[in-house]
Amino acid sequence: MPLVAAIASILKKLVYRVIRQFQRNIIFDIALIAVLVWLIAGLSFSLVEGVDVWTGLYWALVTMTTVGYGDIVPSTDAGRVIAMLTIASGIAVYTALVSVAAGTIVEAAERRRQGYxxxxxxxxxxxxxxxxxxxxxxxxxxxxxxxxxxxxxxEKPAAVMREIDIEGITIVRGDPTRRDTLLRANIPRANMVMVSTNDDAKTVLVVLAVRGLNASARIVAEALHPENVELLHKAGADIVVPTRDLGGRMLAASLLEPGAAMFVENISRSEERPIELHEMPAGPYAGRRYIDVLLELRRKGMTPVAIRRQGRLIPNPDDDMVIERNDVLVVVVPSMPAEEPGHNQMQQMLQREEPGAEKA
Known part of the structure; x- marks a missing residue:
């Protein structure tokens, strides 16, 4: 008995909460009015016309929705008066219900578009x-x-909507330094986070907040000034990209070493890239020397240029370095459109993981 009473109490509280939620919605109020009109009209018709209650309710619903099958019609003056009132009230109630429902749907879509x-x-x-x-x-x-x-x-979704034409982007509007905004973006369940705010101080605050909510996500941050790179790492960023400093170095390299600059330019083009940088798991080559793996992959059209090992990047490895099972190879591959015959084979060899599947 105590168990039954406890279950009944829980169900009672649940029903009460559901009703409270509905009561806050105007759709619930209109639907309640529609039900009351239906019951009153159906019971009144059954009393005046001398039909059973079920027939009266059936007639009221058909009349309120203006379907009008004509199988049941009032035969008394009182019945006709009830029919006229039922038709008028039914049209009013259903028009209001459809209007409010459509408005709610449109409002929800607009709130989603605005990021709320x-x-x-x-x-x-x-x-x-x-x-x-x-x-x-x-x-x-x-x-x-x-x-x-x-x-x-x-914080400015309107600017995004004017400029962006990428499908499948969900916008969350709000101050990214606030915990509530990050929670609305479901940061605790995110796989990877990228922070770029055009303000290093703000970026540090955001990285701190994100790391506090998610200890396992890979965080990549943009640093406008190179002196803030270490600070962002201490705040919790796994990778920090000093974009302005990197751009300045590239400009200087373009003057002094144009070949190196052209290489970076080729892999950074948004379209028609002749070459690309990718990662591939090194497990199949575990126990072998780097030089042997390099020669084998070169015959397949790929050139390994670095090894990522336990979150550390080893560029231009020694020829005799032994590949470990958990290593990841950074390789240069020719850009190949999907329609070319060798595209699928290249993708199979790379066995590329989804971004963020493994934290660096």
Missing amino acids: IRYRGVRHVVVIGWTPASEAAIRELRGRGYSGDIVLVT
């Missing part, structure tokens, strides 16, 4: 801040075949 939503997905990519760098990053993700959800957190 709470994202419910998991293992997604969150991009915080709308800057030229973040826009380019989103386009690169889609260009590399990433098909997962991308959530963009920004």
Whole structure:
């Protein structure tokens, strides 16, 4: 008995909460009015016309919806008066119900478009801040075949909607330094987070907040000034890209070493890239020397240039370095359109993981 009483109490509280939620919605009020009109009209018709209650309720519903089958008609003056009132009230109630329902749907769609939503997905990519760098990053993700959800957190969604033409982007509007905004983007369940705010101080605050909510996500941050790179690492960023410093170095390299600059330019083009950088698991080559793996992959059209080992990058490895099972090879491959015959074979060899599947 105590168990039954406890279950009944829980169900009672649940029903009460559901009713309270509905009562806050005007649709519930209109629906309640419609039910009352239906019951009153049906019972009144059954009393006046001398039919059973079920027939009266059936007639009331058919009349309120203006279907009018004609199988049941009033035969008394009182019945005709009830019919006229039922038709008028039915049209008014259903018109109001449809109008409010349509308005609610449109309002919900507009709120989603404006970013006033709470994202419910998991293992997604969150991009915080709308800057030229973040826009380019989103386009690169889609260009590399990433098909997962991308959530963009920004304070100015109107600017994003005017400029962006990328499909499958969910916008969350709000201040990214506030915990509530990050929770609405479901940061605790995100797989990877990129932060680009055009303000290093703000970026540090955001990285700190993100790391506090998610200890396992890969966080990549943009640093406008090289002196802030170490600070962002201490805040919790796994990878920091000093974009302005990197751009300045590239400009200088273009003057002094144009070949190196041309190489970087080729892999950074948004379209018609002759070469690309990719990662591939080194497990199949575990126990072999780097030089032997390099020669084998060169025959397949790929050139390994670095090894990522336990979160550390080893560029231009020694010839005799032994490949370990958990290593990841960074390789240069020719850009190959999907329609070319060798594209699928190249993708199979790379066995590329989704971004963020493994934290660096």
